[in-house]
Amino acid sequence: MKDKVRDFLESDLLEKYLLEHTTVEESNQVERYIAMYPEVRDTYRELEDNLETFARLYALKTPDGLKERIQQQIRNQHTGRRRFMRFAVAASIATLFFAASSFFFWNQNQNLQQENAMVTDQIRVLEADMKEQLEDVRNQFIVLNNPGTRKYVVNGNKKARELKAIAYVNPIKKLSYINVRNLPQLPEDQCYQMWAEVNGSMVNLGILKDIEDKDKLMALPYGEKALGYITIEPKGGNVAPSVQNIVANIKY
Template sequence: MNVTEYIASGILESYVMGVVSDQERREVECLSSVYPEIRQELDQLSSTLESYALLHSIEPPVSIKTKLLEQLTFDEPGKQETIIRPMPVDIPSSPTYRITWIVAASVGLLLLVFSFFLFSQLRTNQKTLASTRNVNQSLQSQLRQLRENQLQSDQTLALLRQPGLRTFALHGNEKAPQGNMLLFWNTQTHQVAVQVHSLPPLPADKQYQLWSMVDGKPVDAGVFNATNENQLVQRLNRSVTRADAFAVTIEKRGGSPTPTLSTLLAIEPVKS
């Protein structure tokens, strides 16, 4: 469950104002007991509404209490007969009381509208904060990617600067007519790397595998992926001490001990 989206939906404000259905009320109470973020948001909204109501509360006139007590009759102890008096039906039409209640009702309505305005502003600020956090996370992810690319570039540059490096261009056959890649082989350190320019994408359970041909026999030289992202060089985890030719096949992910000749895509002899 996305707690941030749920908080930003506005249902918590409706719950605090008492305008949710029974099902929504049970849902909010259940989720608030599970997620501390929702409980904290509920407590904050309740505290804000209570503080605002206390700040703008209006004390009724003292004369209203006297007026009400004059209209109420209490039984005296010891009397056998209960005297029932009819409750007054007509509300006093005194202009003072009428104006007081109208003003109180108007102030209450204004407070309610202003409270919704404050909640709306709070929601807007929370959405802005959430958007800022998402942008920050995206920038951090891009920064990590740039650092990884820089590290890869440094490693590639170090590989290309080493003495004894040989470069081979491998082109795809009729099974991959658009296939194009470079192979880097250091005859002194025996390291091998490839730079894919264009190769067909493969299913998740397949990988390209490089083979070094020695006296007509294929030797595993490592696996690599069909990626051309930023033309990155992929260093293989096999050492090649000798090679008469290099070949590329499609094998299961992780590589195969022997090549599948039916998937042979390219072969390039090593000229002395």
């Protein structure tokens, strides 16, 4: 394979092109390479299939009840407007109650504004969550499909012989993920906890729970010569790793 073709495939231009994140110049280059080189064309088609699989696998669900809450807010707004019209007619007839009616209208309007603000905030939070999840899916797609990704098999020590995991590291995009395939059973008062030592700092990555999806990837902080650990800790986790209870070391 020509050096320039190999360099092109090891970059992330094909992935960016598929995800519509390329500039006009980059798009022209990708389309030119696809047309000129069969190996690039084959890789592009394979990435297309993988992306379609990822899209189906990680289809995002709207949070339970959000649609119903938004519809209820809209119904409340319509109800508020109908009340407004009824009291407006009443106010035009009964001028003695004009002041009280005006205050009622103002209060209703304030409530509607607050409800509108709540719905808007909920939509913004949902959009932010979806954006974050899509970015994570994009990074996973790159890590699993880029030829520059390195793969490390992780096995547990004698305290957890059945522990199995695979770490994926891409130094080009500075991305790291781990796929924990199997966790041996622990007593109810203990748990597995994961840690990463990056640039001299220890980072708590949280408790590893029972694995429901064996294909799920967990993001790791990227760093040069970073280290990862899985330890056995008391139920609920610990603020610092118990060195004597390390059951797996991950060098990436």
